[in-house]
Amino acid sequence: MDKLLLLVTLVCGTQAFYMFGHEFSRTRLGDAIDKTSLKILKESYNLADDKNVIASPLGVMLLLSLYESGAGAQSKEEIREILGGGEAQESSHTYGLLNQRYAEFDPKFLTVANKIYVSAQYKLADAFSRTANLFRSEVDNINFGDPKNAADIINRWADEQTQGHIKTPVSEDKIDPATAVAMFNVIFFQGHWHVPFNASETEEKDFHVDEKTTIKKPTMRLLQSLFYTENEELGAKMIELPYKEPGFRMVVVLPDKIDGLPAVLEKAAEKGLLEDVFNLSPAGRDIELEIPKFEIRSGLDLNIILPKVGVSKIFQEPAPGIVKNDQVVVSRAFQEAFVKVDEEGATAGAFTGLIAVPTSSLSRPPPSLPFKVDHPFLFLILHEDKILFAGTHTH
Structure with a gap:
């Protein structure tokens, strides 16, 4: 009889904080998260009918790292590659830390929290249990034979961990009674801008969806000294919006052309954006920023997306080291995510699931620099050099 393994990541965030100046350095781990995040975002954008997209690739990567410790040889190789290379134990240790x-x-x-639900018919393999402890994963038994009750239990946990922002990520029809293990990851981020926008200055302004279509969007305004850079090769300019807590910020990547987002995404997926992020520096004058308020919700089919970024064997190859005396294989993977940006900050969240089936200066100041975000753009929410969320806003 087939048994299912469900892996789910929940990510929820509210925009917040960061102090001016970079007091941290670029790391190998940050580079790995950068490149994989942009690849996943590009594929998510290409597959989506609605080009407003939000994702938390880090949530996916954390679960893949956990799953890797019990995966088959070919799956391990693919997962190690997407996590940044190195030995399996090294990857799990790095992401666990x-x-x-x-x-x-x-x-x-x-x-950041992890949860593993195990059917009463199964026990976790010893080595996998040790990895779960490294990831500080809580482990509880659950009756997957009652899908409605199982979904209710999982959703209550999601609701609690995301402070009510993600209430029902799992529906009854996503729970197969034969499921052996369900693994969940939550990332919840909430905060406020270092310098909030003045709501009284928000007004309806033009937003160019494409060369032929213009709509009105409630647009926020801020006159502030911000970090800024331009990249002719990328075809975009970037600004950094800091948050109150050290190390967190949003980076807005605005294509030079109204219809330039697909090309920017393609280039970003090839090289990542972290180098550009670390090239951000004070503009030398105030920036007059105009950016729309927005809210995005996305549903990502990771069964389609993961193979496109190099991870396919988890859907085919039995994993011998997840549960004792049996094997599992991922049968379904998904993420549901959201982000909301307004004058005070932003709220962002994502829920990812994998279902696996085991087989066994004083002078006169210079004029301000306009930065009008009035056409499709890309954005990142980072902590230090690690991307937590990545998204696109197009309409």
């Missing part, structure tokens, strides 16, 4: 670090943050603004 990152998970531990984030787990110690104040949950008022950042929560």
Whole structure:
């Protein structure tokens, strides 16, 4: 009889904080997350009918790292590649330590939590249990034979961990009674801009969806000294919006052309954007920023997206090291995500699931620099050099 393994990541965030100046450095882990995040975002954008897209690739990567410790040989190789190379144990250890670090943050603004539900018919393999402990994953038994009750239990956990922002990520029809294990990851981020926008200055302004279509959007305005850069090769300019808490910020990537987002995404997926992020520097004058308020919700089919970024074997190859005396294989993978940006900050969230089936200066100041975000753009929410969320806004 087939048994299912369900892996789900929940990500929820509210825009917040960061102090001016970079007091951290670029790391190998940050580079790996950067490149994979942009690849996943590009594929998500290409597949989506609605080109407003939000994703948390980091949530996917954390679960893949956890799954890797019990995966088959070919799956391990693919997962190691997407996680940045290195030996399997090294990857799990690196991402486990990152998970531990984030787990110690104040949950008022950042929560990273993992949960593993196990059918009473199964026990986790010893080595996998040790990895789960490294990731600080809670482990509970659950009756997947009652899909409605199982979904209710999972959704209550999601609701609690995301402070009510993600209430029902799992429906009854997503729970197969034969499921052996369900693994969940939550990333919840909440905060406020270092310098909030003045709501009284928000007004309806033109937003160019494409060369032929213009709509009105409630647009926020801020006159502030911000980090800024231009990249002719990328075909875009970038600004950084800091948050109150150290290390967190949003980076807005605005294509030079109204219809330039697909080309920018393609180039970003090839090289990543972290180098450009670290090239951001004070503009030398105030920037007159105009950016629309927006809210995005996305549903991502990771069964389609993951193979496009190099991870396909988890859907085919039995994983011998997840549960004792049996094997599992991922049968379904998904993520549901959202982001909301307004004058005070933003709220962003994502829920990812994988279902696996085991087989066994004083002078006169210079004039301000206009930065009008009035056409489709890309945005990132980062902590230090790690991308937590990545998205596109097109309409």
